[in-house]
Ligand SMILES: Nc1ncnc2c1ncn2[C@@H]1O[C@H](COP(=O)(O)OP(=O)(O)O)[C@@H](O)[C@H]1O
């Protein structure tokens with residue numbers, strides 16, 4: 001990952017955004033505007049440009065294509081600056097019914113930009129506390145961004161799991177033999193993936209506690225732990241367990257045992273934060289986790305990701321807003337923070353050096 005920030009963006013037919021050049025500062029960018037005017041759409045366009053996927057659900061081409069688009073094509077033009085070389089890199093893309101095409105310096109490319117990005121929306125903190133699958137996705141996405149081998153191994157695991165489930169539900173001739181072969185592969189992957197997850201959580205541990213303190217000036221023991229059925233297992237014992245659980249899998253028609261069922265617990269002073277914490281504390285814990293991750297990202301790549309914070313003010317009181325804003329003001333990463341909340345806007349308005357944009361019906365004005 002390279003130390004890039006986005007300097008300019010122009011999109012065409014991307015949701016309700018107007019075709020105009022939006023300029024960003026390398027540090028804090030505040031995006032104001034009432035509900036439904038296009039704040040999240042700006043973050044989504046940047047995220048899409050970097051990740052080639054959206055953070056929203058159901059985002060096929062027709063859903064993102066601007067309703068008024070006379071030509072059915074979405075386009076992206078952008079300039080990224082590498083803070084080490086200060087040479088801007090033009091990065092652009094086109095997206096139509098047939099698919100996407102990307103260009104670096106006007107040359108066609110298949111490679112993604114080596115830029116990290118993190119995103120948080122108003123529901124993420126609650127989703128993280130409410131659902132195991134959100135926690136798994138959070139860890140997989142964030143760890144995957146740090147470790148491409150993890151991402152590849154997870155891809156193979158997911159593919160094998162899908163195939164295994166298909167065999168279990170359709171039971172073609174000789175399916176047990178095929179499952180046995182899949183289990184061999186999945187056992188090895190499971191041990192490796194679990195090892196990577198544990199290592200990731202260990203690396204996060206000191207940083208989470210520190211970021212909670214840096215953010216909110218409160219000392220709490222905050223830690224995220226992996227709740228796995230397979231701790232201490234070897235590849236062989238894992239394989240044995242898969243085979244032992246096969247009769248039940250055959251009855252229910254899918255794989256009920258394995259690391260895809262593992263979970264994570266956020267412990268706040270040793271207690272499960274979902275049971276114990278107020279919504280505000282859950283949000284604070286979640287933000288601390290996110291900022292700990294950003295620090296870890298920096299250790300790994302010696303650069304920061306671009307940080308997209310969408311409407312994060314909910315559940316936090318004014319003192320926490322001030323803490324959060326002061327924290328962001330001291331960091332060296334590029335952050336885009338949106339809000340429709342007038343009181344939170346007042347706190348952000350105190351940031352003198354920040355770039356402030358106002359979005360109204362997809363049109364962006366510098367304030
Ligand atoms: N494909 C599309 N074409 C045009 N407008 C769209 C499209 N998809 C969503 N929108 C509009 O985008 C607006 C929502 O933008 P959003 O960025 O989520 O608002 P907010 O400022 O509240 O974050 C809505 O008014 C919606 O109608």
Ligand SMILES: [Mg+2]
Nearest residue numbers: 039040310311
């Ligand atoms: Mg929004």
